[in-house]
Amino acid sequence: MSTPRRKLRTRVWAGAAVAALALSLSTAVEASAADINNAKNAGFESGLSNWTCSANSGTSVTTPVHGGTAALRAAPSGQDNARCTQTVAVRPSSTYSLSAWVQGGFAYLGATGTGTTDVSTWTPDSTAWKQLSTTFTTGASTTSVTLYTHGWYGQQPYFVDDVSVFGPDGGGGTDPGPTIPTAPTGLAASGTTSTSVNLAWNTVSGATGYAIYRDGTRITAVTGTSATVTGLTASTSYSFQVTATNAAGESPRSTAVAVTTPATGGGGGGTVPKHAVTGYWQNFNNGATVQKLSDVPAAYDIIAVSFADATATPGAVTFNLDTVGLNGYTVDQFKADVAAKKAAGKKVVISIGGELGTITVNNSTSATNFANSVYALMQQYGFDGVDIDLENGLNATYMTQALRSLSALAGPSLVLTMAPQTIDMQSTSNSYFQTALNVKDILTVVNMQYYNSGTMLGCDGKVYAQGTIDFLTALACIQLENGLAPSQVGLGVPASTRAAGGGYVAPSVVTAALDCLTKGTSCGTFKPARTYPDLRGAMTWSTNWDATSGNAWSNVVGPHVDALP
Missing domain, CATH: 2.60.40.10 (Immunoglobulins)
Structure with missing residues (x-):
């Protein structure tokens, strides 16, 4: 019998960290000819000269560097967030552009003592150099400000290079000016x-x-x-x-x-509708309505059977129908229901992971085991594909290998879906996002979980709270503008207030978000720069919680998805 599990997450530290910041993100103003970089030792070529780092957390390193031969490495430890500061001379009543290149763990950049509004900006962990930038205006009597960088408690070390406080000369001296760079190579x-x-x-x-x-x-x-x-x-x-x-x-x-460009686009899924609704079906009883697969409403185009189970073989999975928990539902009945759903034009996939799922694919052997075992389940039960819902970490290299191997076994009709958490899709440097991009040509849809996450950054750099239309649209924009096709993006939401710890939105909010993204109408504060009429659709956890609420979610969202352009 499977262990009862719920698709709930309680880790909201990333959202809480964001909420604690007073972010002020804006576009840098154009500098005049007399403007300079007022920061000293901005590239850390002279070690930590002019810089002070808390708890001896900072050091000058020669790799990785963004420019020159050195950079700052700062490592948070215990209650210290590795804060490094420099006092910079500035001119009163003047506007300055503050920027720095960062890499590694969570990294923050800001300025205090401006005499007006202090500013701060940040980014989650990044495997490549990324530029943070913001602007500030000094007060009428302000002659110096303190610029700072810091990481976050318990996170990995971060790196900083090429800091700039660009604006009117504050009289404190500066580093030598830049020269025009050489042409890029290796395109x-x-x-x-x-x-x-x-x-x-x-x-x-x-x-x-x-x-x-x-x-x-x-x-x-x-x-x-x-x-x-x-x-x-x-x-x-x-x-x-x-x-x-x-x-x-x-x-x-x-x-x-x-x-x-080829004649047709990438992406898998066989005959999945242009716009589709995905629902997770629970193979356990956690208080929601117990269902047979045949009970799932026709509004659901893709049904994710939750969940597969780990085996003693690394990377391999199996499926154990919870006959007792599902009131005597037999394997033969289940297989017949899978076949009936497929005959009705629906797709049924086996979901791997969930909140407590601990399937690990971290080498070539486990990748092969994963692919072979999932394909065996597809043959045994008639599943159309697989859903990746690993909420406890994912290795992009070997999960990519596993999914490529599975695709080779299953062929072009493979349905491949994913359900990452919000933090997993904040940046293309995150493993989940990397995996999605790696398998873009065989990927059907990513239904990110827009819940149990507190607050997160949108594609415009602003912070949005879960449970709002802006949270759905501004976070979907990150995926839509960073490599995924609109047909590979869906909005994952709870079917009811009981289905998740936080982040529930009414079905009407889901339909408004779909209209905002596909047609540019019914938007909240955030409005995307362009529309995405090929957006795949929406997902919910779960069909069982939907049934508990009288199918209120699918009765509204299903027809709306079908009517999208």
């Missing part, structure tokens, strides 16, 4: 679909940003060394180049890379 394209392509290139010393050119026209600017270009046309040839930029100017263009 390469990957993951090409009918509408998008992933570009990556080598870091250029001294660069603070990069510009991307398509067929000779500048189309966008980024701060990192990779980008996903969207809006391409199928069966079309393109030429891409990249330049490096900083305050001194723009480099020559890189060597061009040619890309030809």
